[in-house]
Amino acid sequence: MAYFLFRRTLGFVLTLLAVSLVVFAVMNVLPGDPALTILGMDASDDALAALRDQLGLNEPIVARYLSWVWNALQGDFGLSHSFRVPVAELIAERLPMTISLAVAGMLVTLVLALSLGITAAAQHRRAGDWGVMFLSQLGIAVPAFWLSILLVMLFAVKLRWLPPGGFAGWSDPVAAIRSLILPTVALALVQSAVLARVTRSSALEVMRQDFVRTARASGLSRRRVLWRHVLPNALVPIVTIVGMQFAALVTGTIVIENVFYLPGLGRLIFQSIANRDLPTVQALVMLFAAIVVTANFVVDLLYVVIDPRLKARA
Amino acid sequence: MFDLPLTKTLPALTLAFGLMASASAAAELVVGMQQEPTSLDPTADATASIDSMMTQNVFESLTTVAENGEVQPNLATSWDVSEDGLTYTFHLAEGVMFHDGSALGADDVVFSFDRAMGEESVNPSKDIFEPITSVEAIDPQTVEITLSGKDAFFLFNMGQGDSAIVASETAEGNNANPVGSGPFKFDSWTRGDRLTLVKNPDHRDAAAVALDKVVFRFISDPAAATAAMMAEELDAFPGFPAPELLPQFEADPRFRVNVGSTEGEVILAMNNAKPPFDNVDVRRAVATAIDRDEIIEGAMYGQAVPIGSFYPPHGTAYVDLTGAYPHDTEKAKAMFEEAGVAGQTMTLRVPPFPYATRSAEIIQNELAEAGIDAKVENVEWGFWIDEVYKKKNYDMTIIAHTSPNDMGNFARGPDYFYGYDNAEMTALWEQITTEVDPAKRDELLKQGQQMLSDQSVHAFLFQLPLLGVFRQEVEGYWASSPVLYMPLKGVSIAN
Numbered sequence: 001m002a003y004f005l006f007r008r009t010l011g012f013v014l015t016l017l018a019v020s021l022v023v024f025a026v027m028n029v030l031p032g033d034p035a036l037t038i039l040g041m042d043a044s045d046d047a048l049a050a051l052r053d054q055l056g057l058n059e060p061i062v063a064r065y066l067s068w069v070w071n072a073l074q075g076d077f078g079l080s081h082s083f084r085v086p087v088a089e090l091i092a093e094r095l096p097m098t099i100s101l102a103v104a105g106m107l108v109t110l111v112l113a114l115s116l117g118i119t120a121a122a123q124h125r126r127a128g129d130w131g132v133m134f135l136s137q138l139g140i141a142v143p144a145f146w147l148s149i150l151l152v153m154l155f156a157v158k159l160r161w162l163p164p165g166g167f168a169g170w171s172d173p174v175a176a177i178r179s180l181i182l183p184t185v186a187l188a189l190v191q192s193a194v195l196a197r198v199t200r201s202s203a204l205e206v207m208r209q210d211f212v213r214t215a216r217a218s219g220l221s222r223r224r225v226l227w228r229h230v231l232p233n234a235l236v237p238i239v240t241i242v243g244m245q246f247a248a249l250v251t252g253t254i255v256i257e258n259v260f261y262l263p264g265l266g267r268l269i270f271q272s273i274a275n276r277d278l279p280t281v282q283a284l285v286m287l288f289a290a291i292v293v294t295a296n297f298v299v300d301l302l303y304v305v306i307d308p309r310l311k312a313r314a
Numbered sequence: 315m316f317d318l319p320l321t322k323t324l325p326a327l328t329l330a331f332g333l334m335a336s337a338s339a340a341a342e343l344v345v346g347m348q349q350e351p352t353s354l355d356p357t358a359d360a361t362a363s364i365d366s367m368m369t370q371n372v373f374e375s376l377t378t379v380a381e382n383g384e385v386q387p388n389l390a391t392s393w394d395v396s397e398d399g400l401t402y403t404f405h406l407a408e409g410v411m412f413h414d415g416s417a418l419g420a421d422d423v424v425f426s427f428d429r430a431m432g433e434e435s436v437n438p439s440k441d442i443f444e445p446i447t448s449v450e451a452i453d454p455q456t457v458e459i460t461l462s463g464k465d466a467f468f469l470f471n472m473g474q475g476d477s478a479i480v481a482s483e484t485a486e487g488n489n490a491n492p493v494g495s496g497p498f499k500f501d502s503w504t505r506g507d508r509l510t511l512v513k514n515p516d517h518r519d520a521a522a523v524a525l526d527k528v529v530f531r532f533i534s535d536p537a538a539a540t541a542a543m544m545a546e547e548l549d550a551f552p553g554f555p556a557p558e559l560l561p562q563f564e565a566d567p568r569f570r571v572n573v574g575s576t577e578g579e580v581i582l583a584m585n586n587a588k589p590p591f592d593n594v595d596v597r598r599a600v601a602t603a604i605d606r607d608e609i610i611e612g613a614m615y616g617q618a619v620p621i622g623s624f625y626p627p628h629g630t631a632y633v634d635l636t637g638a639y640p641h642d643t644e645k646a647k648a649m650f651e652e653a654g655v656a657g658q659t660m661t662l663r664v665p666p667f668p669y670a671t672r673s674a675e676i677i678q679n680e681l682a683e684a685g686i687d688a689k690v691e692n693v694e695w696g697f698w699i700d701e702v703y704k705k706k707n708y709d710m711t712i713i714a715h716t717s718p719n720d721m722g723n724f725a726r727g728p729d730y731f732y733g734y735d736n737a738e739m740t741a742l743w744e745q746i747t748t749e750v751d752p753a754k755r756d757e758l759l760k761q762g763q764q765m766l767s768d769q770s771v772h773a774f775l776f777q778l779p780l781l782g783v784f785r786q787e788v789e790g791y792w793a794s795s796p797v798l799y800m801p802l803k804g805v806s807i808a809n
Contacts, residue, residue, distance in 0.1 A: 032696030040360025044440040051436040082352035164541040263506025
C-alpha cells in the first residue's frame with residue numbers, strides 16, 4: 001500500500017508539472033499580448049511598454065517559468081495580469097459556486113441515473129425499459145445549452161418560480177439553493193442520460209449470472225435482489241463513468257455557467273484565456289488537472305472497496 | 315432569548331419585514347451588462363464597460379460631455395483660456411470630497427495628470443495628454459494647464475474617463491476598489507456576477523440624483539440576457555447585444571426599445587500597405603461590390619445608419635457620401651478584372667463581435683459575386699489585436715472604431731494597421747486639431763471625409779447603433795452616446 005501511494009503521488013506531481021509546462025508553452029505561442037488586450041487600440045507604445053514591464057513580461061521566458069514554478073511550490077500563484085489581484089483570491093471567490101454546482105449535479109445525476117438504470121434493467125424489453133432508453137437517447141442528443149434555455153423560458157420567464165440565473169453566494173442559503181436548481185437540473189439531465197445507460201447494461205450483465213437466480217430462488221423479493229445483489233455487483237463500470245463525469249462536471253460547466261450567468265471557474269478560465277492572463281489560466285488548469293487526477297485516484301480506491309478481488313492487483 | 319414563543323416573535327418579524335419592505339422601496343435600478351471588465355480603473359484599462367459603469371458616475375473629470383456632444387463644466391465649474399489658446403485656468407468646484415472623505419483639490423488634479431503623463435503611465439489614451447506641457451496648482455481651487463500648441467479637442471478630452479481625477483492615496487487600488495468623487499459610490503463587486511453602486515449623499519448634485527442604488531449584472535449570452543429581461547430580473551439593458559431579439563421586446567408593452575447612435579464607425583478595413591489594396595482601383599472596386607443596405611439588413615436586422623466615410627452621421631460636420639460608389643456587382647467585377655486581381659483569394663480576418671462576423675458572411679458573398687474569393691477567418695479578440703492590429707498581418711478585416719474624434723487614425727502614418735500613408739491627410743488632421751473655431755473645424759472635417767471617400771481607403775459600412783431595452787418605468791437614459799460613458803445622474807424609475 002505504501003508503494004502504491006508513493007507511486008500515485010509521484011504520478012500526481014509529474015502530471016501537474018507536465019501540465020504546467022504545456023500551458024506555459026501554449027500561452028506563449030498563442031498570438032496575443034496581455035498588455036495590448038488591456039490597453040486596447042488607442043494605446044501608445046510607451047504605455048504598452050510600461051505595462052509589459054509592470055507585468056514582468058519583459059523577462060526571458062525560461063526565467064519566468066522557473067520563477068513561477070518556484071513560487072507555486074511555495075503556494076504563491078502570483079497576481080492575475082488582468083484583474084491585478086492574487087490568483088488565489090480569484091479562485092477562492094469562484095470555487096464555492098463551481099463546487100456547489102458540481103456536487104449538486106453529481107448527486108442528482110446519481111439518484112436519477114441509478115434508479116432509471118435499474119428500473120430499465122428490471123423491466124428489460126418492456127415499456128419501462130423502452131421509456132428509459134428513449135429518454136436517455138433524448139438526453140444524449142439534446143445540447144445542454146438548448147435544454148438550459150428551455151428550462152429558463154419555462155420556470156423563470158413563464159412560471160416565475162425560479163430566477164433565470166445568477167448566484168449571489170451562500171450568505172442567503174434559500175436564494176442560493178433557488179439559484180442552483182435550474183443549472184443543477186440542466187447539468188444532471190444530460191449527465192444522467194449516459195450514466196443510466198451504463199447502469200442498465202451493467203445490471204443486465206449481472207442479472208444473467210447464476211447467483212441472482214439463486215437469490216430469487218431462495219425467496220428474496222425482486223426489489224431486494226435488484227438493490228442488494230445486482231446493483232453492488234454492477235458498480236465497477238458505473239464508478240468508472242461517475243469518476244469521469246465528476247471531472248467533466250467540474251471542468252465542463254462553462255456552458256451552464258454562461259447560460260445561467262453564474263460566477264464560476266468555467267467563466268473565469270474563459271475570460272482569462274481571452275485576456276491572455278497567463279497566471280490565472282496556469283493556476284486554473286493546474287487545479288482542473290489536480291481534480292481529474294484526484295477523481296481517478298478515488299475511483300481506483302473505490303474499485304478495491306467494491307470488489308476486494310482487485311486488491312491483489314493494486 | 316431564543317425561546318420566544320411564536321406569538322411573540324411573529325409581530326416582531328412582521329415589523330422587521332415591514333421595515334425591510336419600506337427600505338427596498340428606495341429607488342434601485344438593476345442594469346444588465348454584456349461585457350464584464352477585469353479592472354474598474356478607466357485610467358489604466360481600455361475595456362469599454364469600465365467607462366459605461368464608472369466614468370462620471372463614480373469617477374469625475376474636470377469637464378464632462380452632454381448627450382449632444384457639448385462640453386460642460388464638471389469638477390471645474392468654469393475655466394479661462396489665454397489669448398493664445400495655450401493656457402487653460404480651471405476653477406474647481408468648492409467642497410468636493412472623494413468617497414473616502416478626503417478633500418479633492420488642485421493637488422489631486424496635478425497628481426492625476428502626472429500619473430497619466432508620466433513614464434510609468436499605463437493610461438490607455440496617453441496620446442490625448444501629449445499636447446500638455448505643464449499642470450500647476452495655482453491655489454487649492456485653481457489649476458493651470460499649459461499646452462504646446464492649440465488643441466481643439468482638449469476640453470472634450472478632459473471630460474473622458476482617461477482623464478478622471480483620482481487621489482494619490484487610493485489610485486493604486488482603483489482597479490478593485492474605486493474611490494472617486496462622483497454622484498455614485500462604489501459599494502461592492504462580486505466578480506462574475508454583479509457590481510453595486512450607491513448614491514453619494516454628499517455630492518454637490520445629490521438633490522438631482524433619483525437613484526439610491528444601481529446594480530450591474532453581467533450577462534454575456536444574448537439568450538440569457540433576453541430571459542433575464544423577460545423575467546423582470548433587470549430594469550434596463552442599455553447596450554443590448556442582439557438586434558435580432560429586439561422585436562419581441564417591441565411587441566411587449568412592458569418594455570421600451572431604444573435605437574440610438576454611437577461614435578462607432580464600422581469599416582471593412584483594407585491593408586493599404588499591401589497588394590492588392592495598395593491600389594486605389596482595387597479598393598474602389600471593393601466599395602462598389604458591397605451593398606450596405608443588404609449588410610445592415612442581414613447583420614444588424616435593419617437597425618443601423620449607413621456611412622460613406624469616417625465620421626458619425628449625427629455629427630455637425632457630417633457629409634453623406636454613401637452614394638460615392640453605388641453598389642454595382644457587374645461594374646465591380648470589371649474593375650477587379652481591369653486591376654488584374656479577379657479570381658484572387660484574400661483573407662478577411664474578423665474579431666468575435668456579432669456585427670463583424672455577420673457582416674463578414676454577407677461581404678464574402680458580395681465579393682464572390684464580383685469575382686473575388688474572400689476567405690473568412692473568425693479569430694478571437696486577443697488574436698485580432700495582436701496579429702491584425704499590431705502586426706498588420708491581414709488583407710481585410712471588419713472593426714468598429716468606437717472613440718470620438720478619431721479621424722486622426724488616418725493621420726497615424728504607415729505604422730498604424732491601416733497601412734495608410736498620406737501626408738495631405740496628416741497635414742489636414744493637424745489643422746483640424748488646432749482649429750478652435752467650430753465652424754471652420756467642421757469645414758475641415760468635411761474635407762477629410764471627402765478625401766477618405768475619394769481614395770476609398772476602406773469600405774465604410776455603417777454607424778454602430780446603441781440598442782437598449784428598458785422597462786417602461788425607467789426614464790432618463792441617453793438615447794445616443796457621444797462618448798463611452800452612460801451617466802446615471804439623470805436616470806429615474808417612475809412609480
